[in-house]
Amino acid sequence: MGQSTEILETIQMLKAFISQKIEMGEESLVAKGLTEEPRSLEQLYNLVKDCRRCGLAQTRTNVVFGEGREDAEVMFVGEAPGRDEDLQGRPFVGKAGQLLTQIIKAIKMRREDVYVANILKCRPPGNRDPLPDEIRCCEPYLEQQIGLINPRIICALGRIAAQTLLKTTAPLSALRGRLHSYQGIKLLVTYHPAALLRNPQLKRSTWEDMKFLRREYDGTIIT
Numbered sequence: 244m245g246q247s248t249e250i251l252e253t254i255q256m257l258k259a260f261i262s263q264k265i266e267m268g269e270e271s272l273v274a275k276g277l278t279e280e281p282r283s284l285e286q287l288y289n290l291v292k293d294c295r296r297c298g299l300a301q302t303r304t305n306v307v308f309g310e311g312r313e314d315a316e317v318m319f320v321g322e323a324p325g326r327d328e329d330l331q332g333r334p335f336v337g338k339a340g341q342l343l344t345q346i347i348k349a350i351k352m353r354r355e356d357v358y359v360a361n362i363l364k365c366r367p368p369g370n371r372d373p374l375p376d377e378i379r380c381c382e383p384y385l386e387q388q389i390g391l392i393n394p395r396i397i398c399a400l401g402r403i404a405a406q407t408l409l410k411t412t413a414p415l416s417a418l419r420g421r422l423h424s425y426q427g428i429k430l431l432v433t434y435h436p437a438a439l440l441r442n443p444q445l446k447r448s449t450w451e452d453m454k455f456l457r458r459e460y461d462g463t464i465i466t
């Protein structure tokens with residue numbers, strides 16, 4: 244048997260093995276695009292920074308990984324970077340981001356003490372909604388990020404973040420105002436700050452959600 248035939252057969256066996264694992268619901272890290280189990284956010288960032296798993300790699304300027312404390316107790320998750328974020332490679336730095344920083348301050352927390360990230364790490368052109376395939380490709384990174392940070396509370400910002408994390412199609416109005424669980428972590432839902440910029444009337448409801456977050460946070464402090 245020639246060497247090239249052996250290589251071809253090995254590749255076919257590997258393909259069959261991976262297909263079998265996926266069919267069995269055992270999607271491997273390789274199939275998820277994660278070639279190794281990252282042990283720190285830095286290792287994870289090194290996997291994500293050159294990612295080309297979906298079409299957004301062609302239009303992004305920078306990957307927007309997320310930022311904050313590696314051991315943050317509170318994590319905010321939005322849907323995707325916008326124009327300013329794409330240009331700077333940092334999450335929530337535009338007008339909506341500045342509003343988020345004010346909101347965090349209003350509940351007597353500091354932005355540098357929380358962690359801020361998005362479902363997608365690259366900007367959808369024109370700030371359109373993420374496509375289901377883009378979410379499927381990118382979500383494993385966020386799962387890893389949350390696993391490494393292991394916050395006590397996650398705050399989902401907006402419908403898409405909430406529906407993605409909670410695996411539901413329920414409207415935002417049905418998800419706000421109560422506690423959910425994401426892999427055992429408390430999760431609550433509020434409006435995306437960009438929605439508040441478009442519709443300032445939502446600020447009152449958002450303030451109620453933030454007071455709820457603060458109460459839950461205070462209630463889980465270990466003394």
Ligand code: SF4
Binds near residue numbers: 294300363
């Ligand atoms: S959006 Fe996510 S999956 Fe798509 S290229 Fe960017 S990092 Fe990769």
